[in-house]
Amino acid sequence: MSEEKTEVVVLGAGIVGVSTAYAARQRGMSVILVDRREPGSETSYGNAGIISGGSISPLNNPALWKALPKYLTNRHAALRWNPVWAVQNAGWVVRFLADSAASRFRPRATALHGLIAASAKLHREWIVKAEAGHRIRETGWLRAWRGDAIAAAKQEQALLAEYGIASELLDRQAISALEPGIVPVYKVGMLHTETASVDSPGEVVKAYARMFASAGGDIRQSDIKAIAPDGDRWRVVLADGEISARHVVVALGPWSAEILRPLGYRVPLAFERGYHREFKPNPARPLRRPIYDIDGGFIMTPMEQGIRVTSGVELTGRDAPSSFAQLDQVVPLARGVAEFGDAVGDAWRGSRPTLPDSLPIIGPAPRHAGLWLAFGNQHIGFTTGPATGAATAAMIGGAPPPFDVAPFAPDRYIS
Ligand SMILES: Cc1cc2nc3c(=O)[nH]c(=O)nc-3n(C[C@H](O)[C@H](O)[C@H](O)COP(=O)(O)OP(=O)(O)OC[C@H]3O[C@@H](n4cnc5c(N)ncnc54)[C@H](O)[C@@H]3O)c2cc1C
CATH class of the missing domain: 3.50.50.60 (FAD/NAD(P)-binding domain)
Structure with missing residues (x-):
């Protein structure tokens, strides 16, 4: 010793x-x-490797109430929850939901904006200093809707603009021009232009x-x-x-x-668990940036080893056995957007550590x-x-x- x-x-x-x-x-x-x-x-x-300049809106925001009925079914890819865990952690759940009140939104968005802005600046400095500058891509992050979500996209853009964060509203054609390798399934897109991503966060x-x-x-x-x-x-x-x-x-x-x-x-502290699986990309139809499929409830990011598909939130114990249901649900959806081959390696599971x-x-x-x-x-x-x-x-x-x-x-x- x-x-x-x-x-x-x-x-x-x-x-x-x-x-x-x-x-x-x-x-x-x-x-x-x-x-x-x-x-x-x-x-x-x-994780999905996104250095997100625009993620100032916490998950428990006022829109959560509206989305709650679809999440209560426990079938949506974006959010699954373990009822036993929810009962055992009722205090956390109540506080998390209470914090999604409209009055609690601005102070938290402002706090996150300060933290994110300072951090993105440091990442850009450090990644070069650490001789990993080749891993960062300044191609933004595309958040995309399959449905007619112009109103939601405009609301998001207005919030970002209030904080001085740039974004571009895109229609189907503009999305295709940006990502010519994907199938044009998205009607509306929002490009977070100040967001970067890396090809291997680890x-x-x-x-x-x-x-x-x-x-x-x-x-x-x-x-x-x-x-x-x-x-x-x-x-x-x-x-x-x-x-x-x-x-x-x-x-x-x-x-x-x-x-x-x-x-x-x-x-x-609770655990918003998430999964990923990587797939061999098709070099003829590359993905240029991370895409968040909002209706599908998943993110696809081009990584060093392949296209990484990450799943939404699973609220349960940190060490509870894995359930690949959300990943199994979203991988076929992702395949309908980007062309990719067989899986590379095993599925991965992790826990986003979250306070109420x-x-x-x-x-x-x-x-x-x-x-x-x-x-x-x-x-x-x-x-x-x-x-x-x-x-x-x-x-x-x-x-x-x-x-x-x-x-x-x-x-x-x-x-
Ligand atoms: C699916 C998914 C996608 C995500 N996508 C993004 C994204 O695109 N962008 C983004 O910004 N964030 C993303 N996140 C969130 C992000 O990954 C986490 O918030 C972040 O990695 C947390 O970092 P950390 O250093 O706090 O924890 P960790 O990276 O988990 O580090 C904790 C360390 O503690 C060590 N440790 C624990 N216990 C012990 C012990 N007893 N003895 C010794 N060592 C110990 C562990 O080995 C580990 O290395 C995502 C998360 C998930 C799950």
Whole structure:
């Protein structure tokens, strides 16, 4: 058993943890980043790779009420839910639904806008610095409707415009001009022009981790067992040793809540599970950008290994057995849009870590000096990881964060 000393230990090497570790290192702190797997191997690996400048509208927005009847049937590809889980987690469900009230929309959209704008800027800087600039595509993100959804599209565009976010409203012909390789099934499209995407989010996180290591950071691969206060320091217990640190950052994504329980914090973190499967692309009919099929309830993204089809939300326990029903439902729909061949590799499952207000927790733990929380980045954690990390590192260093962190304060849920 070894014991090491450092200024900062970051727990979890997903996009949030790696970003926090790098940003802390940039501020001159000594940093150890710990994960049981290689960096970027879990949720930050399997997502749709979209660096979304326009995802300021949380999933629990006022439109959710209107859509609720179709989701209650539990047959829609966009949202499935486990009734037993819903009963056991009724408190989270009620709070999630309550937060979709119209009065709760603007403050959250404004908070997310600040976080997203700061983060997209950092991604564009870091990806070049990390020598992964070839992985980013500035081709936007196409959100598309099969039905006549002009009114919904215009409403979305108006909201984006209020925040100064550019978009283009497209008809069937304009969509075909943009994506000549797809079947013209979409009547209406909205191109988020300021959105970028990457061809392998896992590799981008690994590149950021290498950048952290090159800057003098230390990466440890080990299972984290517990954290405990130790005088004015923290003791991090690993499967193969211990680390003593002045500051600990919990950036364990969907695994963040349980490590805080022994300290008396009960964080209402739920899991919006999602799946992906990749398919061999047809080089003659390439996909140029991610497409969100809003009626179909899936996203298709061109990735390094093939076309990645990602499914909607499954609300259930994080570790409940996989159900591929949503993926099975959407893959034939996706095949009706883009031409692709056999599956490449196995289906993947991950969990979007989500608090009831769909805002992450970023900031100091209420009752423990030196303990910092950075998790709950829900559907847009790949986008928002860099600024979540930069803000956390700034707060540890006593400097102002790059955006308004007040709406993300941990004490809105724990005391
Ligand atoms: C289907 C799907 C599609 C998505 N698409 C997008 C998208 O297009 N754009 C976007 O911005 N976001 C997207 N997201 C959301 C995004 O992927 C997540 O919000 C983000 O990856 C969360 O990052 P994280 O660093 O918090 O968690 P993770 O990446 O899960 O990192 C947590 C780390 O903690 C480690 N860990 C946990 N417990 C322990 C332990 N006891 N000991 C050691 N290590 C431990 C894990 O190994 C893991 O590496 C999507 C999510 C899903 C599921």
